[in-house]
Amino acid sequence: MLIDYLGVREINGSLIVLDDVEGAAFEEVVDIRLDDGTLRQGRVVQMEGSRVVIQVFEGTRGISLDNTRTRFKGHPMELSLSPEILGRVFDGAGRPIDGLGDIYPAARANINGTPINPVSRVYPKNYINTGISTIDTLMTLIRGQKLPIFSGSGMKHNELAVQIARQARISDEGEDKFCIVFAAMGAKNDVAEYFRRSFDESGVLQKVVMFLNLSNDPIIERILTPRCALTAAEYLAFEQGMHVLVIMTDMTSYAEALREFSSSKGEIPGRKGFPGYLYSDLASLYERAGMVRGKSGSVTQLPILTMPNDDVTHPVPDLTGYITEGQIVLDRTLDGSGIYPPVSILPSLSRLMKDGIGEGYTRADHSALSNQLFASYAKVMDARSLASVIGEEELSPTDKRYLEFGRQFERQFVSQGANENRSIGESLDLGWRLLSTLPREELDRVDDKLLDRYYRPGQKEA
């Protein structure tokens, strides 16, 4: 039944064109066997009558017009799934590379997934305690959320992601329900190894599924990597009832691979050469986070992206920010002054936190405290820019107190050790202690009842 098509009509970048093909389907997977016996995989990306354009994942190096046999597999790109994938390592296209053999599939799933019906979604409300003061207090991570880390080359986003993965605790369920899916797209070998080692050291390696497309792996496979990872995550969450944290690094490399693929297809480029459908494409990944009614598991995403030239208006961070539910932005100045994690407070945000904090989740004063910290820290920035013009000496006494508050805030609250796991109570108390160094009338986001209870101007520093 399966026919081999001999030779190709045209080769262009990672694309090959076949003529006179019958019965192929859009997005169908193909096997391409070269004369020297190597096997490559590809996918149908465009069809015009009997003319079929195929994207070859491993690249077209070595392919000539007549040294190939192409076979259409009759199904779209699928991933073999079973609970056994935990602890395994796969390449970017979902093939095992840890030498432990193939997965015996309990299920197979199309890696493109299908959209979750908005009606079936459960609105995420359970917070994840990460043990990091800035995140827990000011941009709380919620189970089922997608919260990217906007970073730049050379900043400590990997360390932060590892710390979150290590410390993330879900209060109401046991440890065995928690697992991590890690997808590396165009990551350096060292980075992938750093993640592997860190997971190993913290003893969670058996709870991690890794999909590695390293920087020297085929670029086209990079487009499949996050899809494979999310398919695995959805399986673990919605079939096996686990709480899955998906770490994807680096989304910028992914988008660049998409751009390369798009331009080789001759598509009309949009902003900075990225294809016009970049938003929809990124959304088809990010929107796979969430919780579904009637299923106990959840998919939480923590994508990492490096902003080229630290530019937050670059299309990748920009479109990501429009899709994800907030962002954690890292700041180079803080990083430079040795503060870890260098979380830039003001542009960071968690959209889902307002319903996942407060009485019954964290503490009743959480919301007011975090609003006040944001507002006060914004004033610190004003005072600093004023001080840089007229000098610190000339500032009003209130502004001087703001400067001091800003310094202590960054030193005590933002900064914490890579292994320091602060409870939410500790973080909130620390926040109040720092706010107490400011005059009481400056705290206009908090009502008097809370101030009476928590405002303690006497004990300035611990």
Added chain:
Amino acid sequence: MRMNDLNVIYGINGPVVTVRESHSFSMMEMVYVGKERLVGEVIGITSELTTIQVYEETTGLRPGEPVTGTGSPLNVTLGPGILDNIFDGIERPLKAIEQNSGAFIARGSSVSALDEEKQWNVALRVKPGDELTGGDIYAVCPETPIIEHRCMVPPGLSGVVESVRPDGAYRVHDAVAVLRDKKGGLHELTLCQRWPIRTPRPVAERLQTTLPLITGQRVIDTLFPIAKGGAAAIPGGFGTGKTMTQHQLAKWCDADIIIYVGCGERGNEMSQVLDEFSELVDPKSGRPMTDRTVLIANTSNMPVAAREASIYTGITLAEYYRDMGYHVAIMADSTSRWAEALREISGRLEEMPAEEGFPAYLPSRLSEFYERAGMCVNLNGSDGSVTIIGAVSPQGSDFSEPVTQNTKRFTRCFWALDKALAYARHYPAINWTQSYSEYFIDLDPWYAKNLGEDFLKYRRRINRLLQEENQLMEIVKLIGSDVLPDDQKLVIETARVIRVGFLQQNAFHKDDTFVPLEKQKQMMRVILHLYRKARQLVSASVPISGILETGLFDKLVKMKYDVPNDRLDLFDGYIEEIDRLLSELVSA
């Protein structure tokens, strides 16, 4: 060639499918593509190729599969059962899809838009012999406890009522009356009708927009009001609170019907809307908000072509309820995603791009959409309005990009959301120097009549203080506030009270989330009273530090929380306290 003569798929590229050498399709015709009968629409015809955009995932389609035409443009079913429902971009009910295919949306689900089995309690309004024309109401039924559904003769049809069924329970497709047109043709009138989404429903006359849409949000109602039948744009970068502002407007504005279109936005946001609206009680009727709400959810991961259609589906539903004589507000979040869907499809068609890759027809599509807003006299003589509030998500938070700029041209209200305000958690983050409303002239008579000339006077003064502060802040940024003379310091302090105490509004506080106009007016009155009194003292050389020490300024900042919405008498107490404390200051 006959209709439905075997047309087959020739080419496939993403959501765009082509059919070769077919003469049986017309532009914008709705078609079914492939064996799974995916919904699509014809968007281009040449003698060689017919181009179709498909509203569902095209994975697995094969050249050679059939394409069948329906003979009519993409249309929606209009009838009872629309309210309290949630649809995708082409009016397929998501709850019914969930029952059919589970939590993930399967392709080719053919579910009818309205519940066909549900019985409606119908009362007939016509008798045999009555002459009816398009828009006339022939039957009514309670669609939800607060909204009466009025079944209207489809526009373009007229004639004499031939027969009428008795009042009673009917399903949407049951004929309740028969109409004989002039040529003698008989038409059965059911509870529903169909209408093509890209064609505006006709009206008898467009009226001037003289009624405000009251939102209970101070910065909007007072500084940048919108009229019923108007159009407003809310542009803002990510994280500035577009969606939050839209939610607040949907919850509190005084329209009869709310249509909320989630166009290419987040799935979790839609589930939040669903949760919140079903819990929230409408203050006017005491019924859940969902009783007067329709949600259209085409999240960002749902097919892009349906996203493009969702905006039109929403506005068509809005016009239908307007025709019944209701005031409808439609929130479109976000029109940028819609524009991007246009761009994406235009790219697949290999059209020549204009600015930033958007197609050259972007401005005309935007203007067509916003022009469907309006205050109208309907065909049946009733008044109704459609107000459009569209969110815009500018790329890179840059307001000079094409979607924001073109939207600005076609809306008369511009509520610019500001990153700096959002960073300082000042919500709603509507920037008072960049925003504007052109509806003042239309609405001022209404404000003057219902709230008194004072309201307009207060608003002018508040505006002036904010402008003055804006100029002073330029100086403060350079040399600090200490060097300013006392009268200018007073302006800055008063503007702080206006910003923090008046413009900033807490959506989670039970009294502050919706503020009646009268309270807005009283708040302005108290703030301006303090300013006037304090200025007298300053010009009498009383140092400003002494005035600040009275704590009056901080007290006014918290006044929005301290005065419940039903205790407006308390404001007189504030005036007295200002007079007392300041006169003590003079005598001391």
